[in-house]
Amino acid sequence: MGVQIHPTAIIAPGAELDDDVSVGPYSIIGEHVRIAEGTRVGPHCVIDGRTTIGTNNHFYRFCSIGGIPQDKKYQGEPTHLEIGAGNTFREYVTVNLGTQQDVGTTRLGDDNWIMAYVHIAHDCQVGNHVVIANSVQLAGHIHIGDWAILGGLSAVHQFVRIGAHAMIGGTSSVRQDVPPYMIGAGDPFRPVGINSEGLGRRGFTPADVLALKEAYKILYRRKLNVEQAIDALGELQSTQPGEAQAIQALLDFLAESSRGIVRP
Structure with a gap:
């Protein structure tokens, strides 16, 4: 099956769309965008910047992907956005390019579920199988480990790291690093224990x-x-x-933490 582009969509010269990519009504694809096969772009989306998108992603209506950073230091440098495979981006999600003040690339891995109105700012590094619920706001330079879950309406301070398998309750304000496996909530976020239920579902003994x-x-x-x-x-x-392996992930995280960890 070839590329399916609605007549009202605008595809800039230079954009590269693989077979079986579909682009819905009134969507705009910029000249530096690369989209791999099986990806669906819904109506009224804008995908811009030096953005590379893997296979089988789904962008629902009104997503804004690859926009310039909301950072006054950004002066048009050729920074990037990289998105893996099998991700879902619901309505009005925004994901911005990186900046030269960091690695220059915002990255999302595979099989992430990004719900409506989520903002993922410049230089964020999101792993695999992450769930980010409605209206979560991620400031710049945030790192999120695999299988983390962020509850709706939560806000995460810039440069914070959230470890793998952590679960952030809804409406939380996260200002320091959340170690792997933790579960909690609050303003400020406070850990209350280990995400035992989630770990059991993911094969931890x-x-x-x-x-x-x-x-x-x-x-x-x-x-x-x-x-x-x-x-x-x-x-x-x-x-x-x-x-030992499960404990080592926690040790590695603590050794790399620069903002300090959340406290009960």
Whole structure:
């Protein structure tokens, strides 16, 4: 099946659309855009900038993808947006290009579910299988790990990192890093435990979950600073080799945190 372009759509010279791409009524595709096969662009969408889109994505009506950063330092530099495969972007989602003040590229991985009115700002790095609910606002330079879930109407401060498998409750204000596996909510966001239900659904063993619950207690219940908690988590890891990989992800995150982690 060839490219399907509605007569009212505008495709700029230079844009590259693979076979089986469809573009709906009144949508606009810019000259530096590359779209891989199977992707569907709904009506009234604008896809612009140096944007590369993988296979089998679906952009619902009125999405704005690849717009220039909302950053006064941006002066038209040739920055990028990269989107993987199998993502869903619901109505009025906005995703901006990167800036030269960071890696220069905003990235989204595969199989992400981005609900209506979400804003993903410049230089954000979103992993795979992430769910971002309605009206979540991501400031610039945010990193989100695989399988994270962000509840509706939440806002995330620039440069914050949210770890894999974390779950952010709706209407939260996230101002510091959220370690992997945590669940919580609030303004400011406060962790309340481990995302046990989500971990079980994703193949973590009961032993993994128990080890991570103990890791939560080390991190948040024993009145340790982060350096002391890292040492204690290393000791926990040495006593539970079967769960070492799950604990290591937490250790790696803590070692790389620059904004400090959220606290209960």
